[in-house]
Structure formats: structure tokens, C-alpha cells
Amino acid sequence: MRWTIKSKPEKEKVQALQNALLVDTNIATLLVQRGIETFEQAKTFFRPTLEDLHDPYLMKDMDKAVTRIEQAIANEENILVFGDYDVDGTTAVSLVSSYLRSYYPNVATYIPDRYNEGYGVSYTGIDYAEDNDVKLIIALDCGIKSIDHVKYAQDKNIDFIICDHHRPGDSLPEAVAVLDPKREDCSYPYDELCGCGVGFKLIQALSQNRNITINELFPYLDLVATAIAADIVPITGENRVLAKFGLEVINTNPRPGIKALIQNVKKKVLTITDVVFIVAPRINAAGRVKHGNEAVALLTEYNLEQAEQFASEIEGYNSDRKELDKQITQEALRQIEENDELERFSTVVYQEDWHKGVIGIVASRLVENYYRPTIVFTKSGDKLAASARSVKDFDVYNALEACAEHLEQFGGHMYAAGMTLKEENYLNFKNAFEKEVKNTIHPDLLIPEIAVDLELDFSDIDEKFMRILKQFEPFGPENMTPVFMSKNVVDSGYAKTLGNDGEHLKAFVKQNDSQNFNAIGFGLGKKLDIVKNRNPFDAVYIVEENEWNGNVSLQLQLRDIK
Structure with missing residues (x-):
């Protein structure tokens, strides 16, 4: 290590904050290190309120999204709420669908099958929408790169609203509205929301349009806090406010699905870390081992007895997930050592029978072992699919972008990404990725800090x-x-x-x-x-x-x- x-921050700033707050030098130093330099900033940090949340209409296209949803309701159209199969996606789908259903019945949900459809908006999902006379799809935690999919839906007279937080490509899908604070042309004041966070901004805007106060959205914040914890986004700005109040909901009056997941936990008060290690893996296990629909069923269930039944099933999937994770990690470690790859700057491994649902976890385990940017591949249909994880301060997304000629598709963040490629391109990609990491990573970043x-x-x-x-x-x-x-x-x-x-x-x-x-x-x-x-x-x-x-x-x- x-x-x-x-x-150390500037002495004058520390002294000024110390005098304003009447705290000792160490506390004032910690605050200034976190960008808190004034009494007002400290007040927001220590005593956040829901009024600190930004106006959702500051987000580009929010007015268009609200207008189209209200139009769908007025015309009694069927709405499909579509989302990814991980925690961020399933909580976002649960959030938006349960909110809309509180005053409009024609709302269905759709989570793609991790194995048959893969990540993000799928043609199968759009066909399902057409078969069920859906006229509007709201995509959450995905869709920012789904240009061809949105066009496919347009040809079927189905509109799209995209709520995403991943980095856009060079061009945006031609959806009715594209809500993504990472859009270049979006001046929204905070761009680190998770997918469920963007979904919350959408329901906040819908509420404002219907003269519903922000306090009435309080019960939905357990879902948002769970997504913030699971997606490892910064706990700053709006995320801090949403996480703080979401934890309050989790600890006082959570929805039945979350209550069923945590009722055997002996701790009196759960923290974000507890949500990361107790709640999130169980929600994720549904999509990894069975189907993400099961997570949505749990999180939108209002009968505690039924929720407990769902939670019990999910507990079983989580046990299966742990076994798979352990077995595949051992196989991957053996592969690295047998192939004498310990001197490399990156770790890239592949075995065709590895379970696609746990390769992201395995990648994280390999980072813990060797502390290298890591990619774990498995066979998925006629292609290879992979999950990438990075080390602190190294942008794995940028490294993938540099190797894009070998990939079919990829997406993600600085520290986590997913991709697919043709099997014949695997070795070329592995070598290109190693070369890119070797040329761009500072040697210090290969030692845990x-x-x-x-x-x-x-x-x-x-x-x-x-x-x-x-x-x-x-x-x-x-x-x-x-x-x-x-x-x-x-x-x-x-x-x-x-x-x-x-x-x-x-x-x-x-x-x-x-x-x-x-x-x-x-x-x-x-x-x-x-x-x-x-x-x-x-x-x-x-x-x-x-x-x-x-x-x-x-x-x-x-x-x-x-």
C-alpha cells in the first residue's frame, strides 16, 4: 500500500471556517478538503433539505418529457417503463412505474433478459411494446447510445423518452426527449446523478406540473438511495441530499420489498455501506441468476407477506450467485497464474462457460488481487461479452475507446464498463488493451493507495x-x-x-x-x-x-x- x-488546504480558509462554525482545526480542515468553505455550504452539508434539490426543468428536454407523458395519459395510451437489469435500472423502473401507477393505470414494466437480450434497449423489448399497443417507452439507466433502436421504434409509431446518466456518443438518439445531465448541451447544475436519480428528477418534474409537493415524493427515496449506493456515484450535491433522506426512509419506513430484505439485519441503523453490501447484491442477484423482473416485482410489491416470499426467493439467487462468483474467481486466478500474466499492466481473461451474470463481480475480485485494470470475458450467443473494472484514477472507458476498432459495442463509466466483440477479435483486443494501459497508466496507479x-x-x-x-x-x-x-x-x-x-x-x-x-x-x-x-x-x-x-x-x- x-x-x-x-x-493541507489554505490556512486562511480553514481559519475562516473554524471561526464561522466554532469547530476545531481538524474538523474545519476536513470540511475545506471536501470543498466546504463557507457557513452556508456547511449548513447545506450538515443540514440538507429537500428544498436544496435543483429545479428538474433545468435539465435539457425535461419540458418535452413531461408534455409527452401528460399527452399519453390524456390519450389513454399504454406506457412501457423500460430499464437495465442491475440495481440502478431495476430501482429506476420500480420508481417511475409505481409513481405513474399512483394516478394512471396503463403502465407496464420491462427489464431485458441479461442473456438473451443483453444490456440496454433491445429490439425484443420494442417488439413487446408493439405487441401490447404501447405508444410511449420511458427508458431508464440506458438508451443514450440506442440510436438504431429508437429509429426502429419510430418506424412502429412508438415514441421514446430516454433517462440516462452514461456518457453520450457523438450523436444522440432521435427520441422525444433525452434526459442525461452528461449531455454536452445540458446545463443542469449537477451531472453525477445515477439512472434512478434521473428517473427521480422526471417524477419531480411531473409532480411540479401537477402541484404535488416534493415532500410527497419522500417515500420513493429508499429506491434512489439504494441506486446511489449500488452505482458508486459521488455522494456530493444532490446525491448527498437524496442519499441522506433515502437512508432515513430505509431506516424508518421502507417499502415492503426493502423491509423484507433487511428485516433479519441486526444493526439498528443502516448506512450507505450496509446498503452496498446487504441490499444491493440481493437486488442484483435476481438479474444475475434469474431475471431482473423479479427485482422489480419485489420493489413494487405493497403486501409485506408477498414481499417476504419474493425476498426469500431472491435470497436463494444470492446464495447461488456467491457460489458462482467464488468458483469463477478461482478459475480466473488459476488462468492468470498458469499463463504467467502477472507482469502485465492489465488483466484480460476469457472462458466460454463463465456465467455472464457474475463476470463483473469476478472482475472486481481480480482487481482486489492484482490491482490492474481488468476485463473478464465469457461467451454470449455468437459473440463474447465482458465486464471491465478499473483501479483508482484510471479511466477504463477512455482505454476502451482507444481500442474501439476491435469492439462491437461498449459503454460505461471511468471505473466500470461493459462490451461485446467477435470471438476472432479477442486476442487483438487483449493486446491492444494491454498496450493502451501500458502507455497511459502512471506506475503509481498500480499500487493500491x-x-x-x-x-x-x-x-x-x-x-x-x-x-x-x-x-x-x-x-x-x-x-x-x-x-x-x-x-x-x-x-x-x-x-x-x-x-x-x-x-x-x-x-x-x-x-x-x-x-x-x-x-x-x-x-x-x-x-x-x-x-x-x-x-x-x-x-x-x-x-x-x-x-x-x-x-x-x-x-x-x-x-x-x-
Whole structure:
């Protein structure tokens, strides 16, 4: 691991914020590092309200989208809400369809089959719309590159409204409206919304048009927070507001489907991290192992008993997904080692029988192992399909763009993407991708980084400090849990390893004459020798609350020591 200590912000800015908020220097520094420099910005950060959300009509084409939906309702047309099979797509479909159905019955949903139709808008889906006399398709979390599909639908007298958040290509589909804050010609103030977030802006605009207040949309925010967590978008600006209130819904009065997924979780209050690791994988498992329709059925079910039945089935799919993920990861690791590919700058692997539903997870596992931009391919029909995952600060989408001549299609983000290619182009693509990564990646990016916010003395850590830190939540990209470093830490002499193979480290540490803290280092068991015999060491950690037998104490979760 390389430790990178963030540069300290200007003293004058920190001092000014410290005086305005009456907080200590460390808290003021953390805030300025996050772009919060004034009392008003701090107020929005710590005390967000739904009124902080932007006017949805600032988004390009929003007026056209609302007009076309209202026209469809006035003419009693059938509306099809179409979305991708992942968490962002299925939550978005659940959000928009359940909102529309609250006052208009002629609304159906469609999730493409991951294996037979693949990602995004499909011809099969458009044919389904034609067979069911649908005149308007609202596509969510996909569609920004579906130029031919939209034309195909036009020829059948079916209109499209596209709600997407992926990067557009050189030209846009000729839809009635294209809502995407990443459009070059869209001046919407915040462009990091997830697909479900764009869907929320659509229902916000529809509500304004019908004189429905933003507070009446509060119950839908559990879906938006789930999508924000799962899609790993920045927890800044509007996403922070939507995530904060969405978590409130999840923790107080979630829809039956989410309630059924979390009712066996023992934690009192779920965080964004809990949503990432508990709720999202289960919703995703439906599309990976069975069909994304099952996730929509769960998330739009209002009868708790029925929702519990759906959740139980999804729990089974999630268990299957874990087994597949484990097996394929082992096979991929073996393939890399047997082919002696450890010296490469990228990891690209392929096996024709790997389950398409878990290759994205496997790519993430391989990044954890080798810390390289990684692509995992499998056979899909007469082509190969793949999922890509990247390392911090390397744009895998740009790397794919440079290799586009070998690909049939691709799309995604800086850190995650999907693609298809002809089997005969696989080796050429693999070599081109390796060459592109080798030529463009900085060598430092191939070593996992721990970004340290601040160096702290243990004397700085107390209940008041923790109380304010907790108000920095929800944490996520661009507002990560603060990471601290302290030097010359010593163990009391009782350090030991925990876990079946001694993989974790437990210590009781102090610095100078400060108070002692319990410290736990997951995966750091092999570093026990560093802390033995009261040898001084440097530690990187986060501060957290540990509850045991009803007692709450501050604890350090070690990220690394040296």
C-alpha cells in the first residue's frame, strides 16, 4: 500500500471556517478538503433539505418529457417503463412505474433478459411494446447510445423518452426527449446523478406540473438511495441530499420489498455501506441468476407477506450467485497464474462457460488481487461479452475507446464498463488493451493507495470529535469516511491475531501519554510482528464507535501499519 497524505488546504480558509462554525482545526480542515468553505455550504452539508434539490426543468428536454407523458395519459395510451437489469435500472423502473401507477393505470414494466437480450434497449423489448399497443417507452439507466433502436421504434409509431446518466456518443438518439445531465448541451447544475436519480428528477418534474409537493415524493427515496449506493456515484450535491433522506426512509419506513430484505439485519441503523453490501447484491442477484423482473416485482410489491416470499426467493439467487462468483474467481486466478500474466499492466481473461451474470463481480475480485485494470470475458450467443473494472484514477472507458476498432459495442463509466466483440477479435483486443494501459497508466496507479485526510494526535480524538464526524455521513465517493494517520503508536503488549487463520490483528494502542484505544485491523494479522514488544509504529485508521453489551466506545479500525 502507498500512503498518500492529502495536501493541507489554505490556512486562511480553514481559519475562516473554524471561526464561522466554532469547530476545531481538524474538523474545519476536513470540511475545506471536501470543498466546504463557507457557513452556508456547511449548513447545506450538515443540514440538507429537500428544498436544496435543483429545479428538474433545468435539465435539457425535461419540458418535452413531461408534455409527452401528460399527452399519453390524456390519450389513454399504454406506457412501457423500460430499464437495465442491475440495481440502478431495476430501482429506476420500480420508481417511475409505481409513481405513474399512483394516478394512471396503463403502465407496464420491462427489464431485458441479461442473456438473451443483453444490456440496454433491445429490439425484443420494442417488439413487446408493439405487441401490447404501447405508444410511449420511458427508458431508464440506458438508451443514450440506442440510436438504431429508437429509429426502429419510430418506424412502429412508438415514441421514446430516454433517462440516462452514461456518457453520450457523438450523436444522440432521435427520441422525444433525452434526459442525461452528461449531455454536452445540458446545463443542469449537477451531472453525477445515477439512472434512478434521473428517473427521480422526471417524477419531480411531473409532480411540479401537477402541484404535488416534493415532500410527497419522500417515500420513493429508499429506491434512489439504494441506486446511489449500488452505482458508486459521488455522494456530493444532490446525491448527498437524496442519499441522506433515502437512508432515513430505509431506516424508518421502507417499502415492503426493502423491509423484507433487511428485516433479519441486526444493526439498528443502516448506512450507505450496509446498503452496498446487504441490499444491493440481493437486488442484483435476481438479474444475475434469474431475471431482473423479479427485482422489480419485489420493489413494487405493497403486501409485506408477498414481499417476504419474493425476498426469500431472491435470497436463494444470492446464495447461488456467491457460489458462482467464488468458483469463477478461482478459475480466473488459476488462468492468470498458469499463463504467467502477472507482469502485465492489465488483466484480460476469457472462458466460454463463465456465467455472464457474475463476470463483473469476478472482475472486481481480480482487481482486489492484482490491482490492474481488468476485463473478464465469457461467451454470449455468437459473440463474447465482458465486464471491465478499473483501479483508482484510471479511466477504463477512455482505454476502451482507444481500442474501439476491435469492439462491437461498449459503454460505461471511468471505473466500470461493459462490451461485446467477435470471438476472432479477442486476442487483438487483449493486446491492444494491454498496450493502451501500458502507455497511459502512471506506475503509481498500480499500487493500491490509502488516501490519508489528516495526521492526528490521539489527544484529538474524543466523543465530541466523533459526534461531528458522524454528521459527515452518508459517506461514499468524494465524501469518503475520513482516514487518519498517527505516528509513534505503541501497543500495550497484548496484541494478538484473530480469525481462523489469524488473518486479523487486535491491539490496544496509545501514543505518548494519551488515552488507550482498542484497535482492530482486518486482514492485517500477518503484521503482528510490527507491533510486538511495544515497538513504535505508524498507523492509518478510521475512527468508529464499537458497541459491546450496550456500552459504546471509540475504536480505531486500522487500514495499514508500518
